[in-house]
Amino acid sequence: MARVTVDEELCVGTGDCARIAPTAFVVDEERNVSIPLAAAAEADIALLLRAARNCPTQAIRVVGDDGTVLHESA
């Protein structure tokens, strides 16, 4: 199980993560920021990393089930 977080101080609401991994992220339309869904923990790691790498502000942090940081936020 992965632990996925979005740093709201960095997110600018492009929605790219929700497009790439719709089972893991959704855009909060009130605040225009992305938030990880509970299902993100079960999502395909490769997809999560693609969303994280593609994030223009590098707001996404992905930690593997063994505690290894797979992608660090900026």
Add this chain to the structure above:
Amino acid sequence: MSHDGEVLLLDHPVTTITFDGYDAIREALFNKDLSRSFDKRTYAQGNVRDGVVSIVHGATHRARRRVENTEFRADRLRLYERELFPAVLETMLDRLTVDRAVNLFELGELLSVVLAARRAGLDHDPEDLGQLRRLVHFVDAFSQASAILDARDPDAVRAMARQAWADFEAEFVRPSWATRNEAVERYRRGEIGAEELPHDILTALLAHRGSDPRLELDDDGRVVREVGTYLQGGTHTSSQTLINALDLLFPAADRDPGLRDRVVADRLLAQRVVHETLRLRPTTPKIKRRAEADTTVAGRRIPKDALVVLDVATANRDPRLFGPDADEFNPNRPLADDVARWALSFGGGPHQCPGRSVAGGFPVPPSFEPDDDHLFGLVAYMLQAVLRRGVRPDPDRAAVRDTRTERYTRWSEYPVLFDPPREAVPA
């Protein structure tokens, strides 16, 4: 790799530090202490760039981008690329290629400005070429103003920009503002739903100003300049990229006669041509930042107020990432999964070009097999459309580079010829 120097801004020396390595530039683009808030008197004051989203920093920048990025989400991109642009593209080309001998720069701007104006929230008649040319006039003025740090005569640019900004406000922004303000008021009174509001930047700004002080949009002039920024950004660079794509493609097609037909037939190849073009000919070859505080990039200490120059054009040709033929035009080059085909040409970090997916579409999948949701970007559509009409360099008129700035990848004239329309060809 980095090197130091000094420039004079308004007669006082400023330390400049230049980076030309890919990793160092990426690090700089994400550094929170490096802003695009240059010396106000040199860059912003009296200029259309004053207080616009591409200049503001920190919380204000974040708040603006969150509001404005709603117009760049996948559903909006899909609508523009799959429905609106194809409808405009062929009709416009029919009208703009009647003369056969055409300046491709003007053609590219006219093709781009229709949807850029729509996204910005500027009412116009897409059938009225006179009105579209007027919008393009403002695009050109704002483009010069945004490159003022590279201008050979900054005072002349500032005077020109002030006049253009005033005319733009009177002719286009205020009439559009009035109708959108009315819609926003009706929405606030509960008379219409959110889905009935116009989908554009101007409406988004009017709907949110006042509700969030971090937006810093109390001043009407800022709203006008912000809308102008999106009009310019959505028009000028797309046209320049179209020209540069053809300027690279023409000699490549001389060496490989089947290339033109393959690009016309394969939209993903057309997209790769656009991405390779952006890598080799970035519209902003050197991105600039200012140090808000003492900071460090790639182990180099950057003093507060230093001008940091990010030499993207050099980094984009790093053979370590792009192969031993990094200087060559090769839209099929193999790349690691985490390296963008356009390299650093859209910038990166919080200020990454918001129109990246509009012009360039989504990243090309490494398999070269796009899924049904893939978008190719509007420039790929333009490229295919002009190639289909037989575009070729005009042998009697040389192309002219835009020498008003030091951005050497820009053109002011690119004369081309088109084939006669099919129905006019004798049987």
